[in-house]
Amino acid sequence: MVVIFWLFIVTMLILHMLRPRFRTQRLSSADFFSELPPAKNDVNKPALKPPALTPLFVIRMLAAIALLLSLFDLFTPIQTPPLNKQDNSQNLLLIVDASASMTTKITNNQSNLALAKQQIIELLEQHIDTSRPICAELTTFNTVLQPIGQFNSVAPLLAQVTQLEATTLGTDLNNLRRHISINKDKTQCPNALIVIVSDQSAPIWVNKMKKLVWHDVGEAVTNVGLINLTTNAQKFNANKQQITIQSGYWHKARPATLTVTAPGGSVLSQQSTDWSNGARWTTAFTPLQSGLHHIKITPGGAYTLDDEVTINVTINPPFTVDWQIQDTQLKTLLGWQHNSNGASLRVMPLPHDNVRQGKATQYKVPHDNKTPTLYIMPSVTSNDATLYPISGFKDNDPLLLDLNFDLIEQITPFSLPKSSQLSPVLWSKQGAWIARDTTNNAVYLPGLPQLTNSSDDKMLTVMFFNALKTLTNNTPLQPLYSLTDINNDKVTTSRLPLHSSEGNTAQPIKSHGVVTFAPQVALDVQQSSQWLLWFTIFASLMAAERILSAWGGRIWQ
């Protein structure tokens, strides 16, 4: 609209600046000039001269301005302050980051939260007009939003802000976004200006939200901390357990020392960080005994909650087996130790005759109820090679996980006769191929893998480990550590970083928006009724211009 306005004005000016190069003179003696030689041709070309401020020129310019004001009013809705007093108040929704990262120490050994408090106070004192009504809500957020209260004056709001403390939880910005989108119109202070104070960079989505200010109080500082712990501890693995530690630095590299303290206080491992491959460094240690191991990296930098962790390591006893099958190839491969008394697992064959006679369940030597037992049915001879299709199976049974039923039909295994003590899992008309004896914690399998690359053998391998996991499910390993969560938000001895960016003290500082209440007051969009007035003025001026130009006399021409 502004461009059109200036184009119009400039065009009008140029039209009024176009003048002939000659001056017109009316003389009574004009007839006596007729014999003079005519002027040069270029005299007829117009020239640009300063516009004459004639009354008609002034009227035309005024008409142009009136027309453009009319168009401007017609196509530009105006925003007017509402008459509603509530809408005129200074409505504010203050959301303060209270996550663990706000404890990061920055300049002058001041935490992000302390700086946030200070800047919030300054912002409110600078922008809040105490003479006008105020409606403010204070909320903190980490992984969830925690409303603090609603205030109608600045003093109690500031008092509450000064009492804010950081929690040990992380930050869930998606949850924050969801909450703002859903609840921004449901707050007690309608149409409020949302001010978010955090040490996080303003996310991209704040650009799409109106009346939202993201104030980033963060500052790039150096931090060294633990990032992750992993372990290779597996129940069926007889190898020694090893714990891998990943640590890293942010902002600037700083040498640090990683110390692992064993139960009793003895130093199990102590290594200097090696940042030669970048900002991440990985090392591992092997615990020698069960108990609390303390891992600490020093100096830790600005953020302290990722500097140390205590984990409870459980050295599980070695996995032993009462292997009563002649083929020990698999046992050897798995590194299992034989233990005829008190083994973790018993593997034993079912004799041919017992199966044939339907006495498989009676074959209990040396079966006891405490030791999980895996019964391996006898191999099928060629004489018995009769193909039977699968008649049924127990849906969702873990023993059937990832099994190829087509392959099982090709094996044509021995089948167990129906018995009240057995719970069939996979069966044919002949009998059960895979069964479970829940009373005696036993599983019956049609065969044992022979460690070949055949499809049948791979299928038997899957079947074997399905049974193994099923039988040992009652004795899960203890976790190495537990995370803090919403129900347990206090730092315990086993706390680890909660989210991927925790400890990242080198995020780019990025704020969004400016705190101001004057334009943020709720405005009503109205269509201006002035355009008709301006258009009437324009029409009147043009009518006057035409009339004066035609009949107004010499001064108007």
Added chain:
Amino acid sequence: MFTAKIKESDQLSCPISNQELKHYQLQSKRLLRSDINGGHLTRRRGQSLEFKDFAHYQPGDDIRYVDWRASARIGLPHEWIIKTFVAEQKLQILLSIDNRESMLLPQPTSKLHHACWLAQSIKTICTNNQDIVNVHQLFGDTNQALTHINRSNMAFGDQSQQLYSALSKTPPTDTSVNHRQLAQLARPAAVWVIISDFYFKTNKSIDLLAELVRKRRAAKNWIIFIDINSWPNEKAQLGLGSRRILGPNGSPDKTNGIYDINEQHLLQVEGKIQHHKNQLFNRLSHQTIDSSCWLWPSDKTFDHQQFFRERFFNDKVLQRLFMRDTF
């Protein structure tokens, strides 16, 4: 056709008041006419109802005018006193005003304004003398005298504006001299005052006017030419450089009236104007004609009213109109 558009405020009133004209008339009457210039005398001795003086009887006087009572009272024996009377003959002044379109220029104060002011001033003086004044449109074939001013409508108010309006509204479409109305109006021994710029485009107009002048001169009319010459002023307004010159009838030629005016061109135009005027005056060289040229100053914005006053009061030809007659 060019039509001058003048606001009412531009129709300036006559610059000379009646009081000034009376004073001017008295001043003029103090002057004695040195010679008898034609048969235009206004006052003659003779029989009239108006007593003038006593005189001694001379042989040849009409014995009916002897005042016997006065003769017995103051006269010597055998000396008779006779009464003398004034035989008053009214003066007729014909004012022929040129209202062609060239007279409507320049603007805003045109030559026609000056002509109307002059007519108004002469009319005022003449009505004071109880003379007859006729205003006549010089050019154009019209059947009526434009304005007849005599004792019956001798309003002493300023009629120059009405006169200007009447003349400017109907400029003549042709340049023929309005001789028929002049013949009807003019009396023997009348004074014929021609007020014009004497711009002629054709010799026909010159011939017609010269012929009419000769006829009126033969009828013993006193003829006075008042030449209102605005050229110096128009020249100053024109200046030098590229100009589009519009006249009464718009552009004078095919060049759209655009010229590069220089000094030489101005001299050329001035000579051409004078040449046309001389054509008329040369044809009347054998006639006894009084003429006065009112040459406007070469100032673009001079005071027209002040100029008119000075020019009117110092014009010797006009002064002679109102001199005291000799007997």
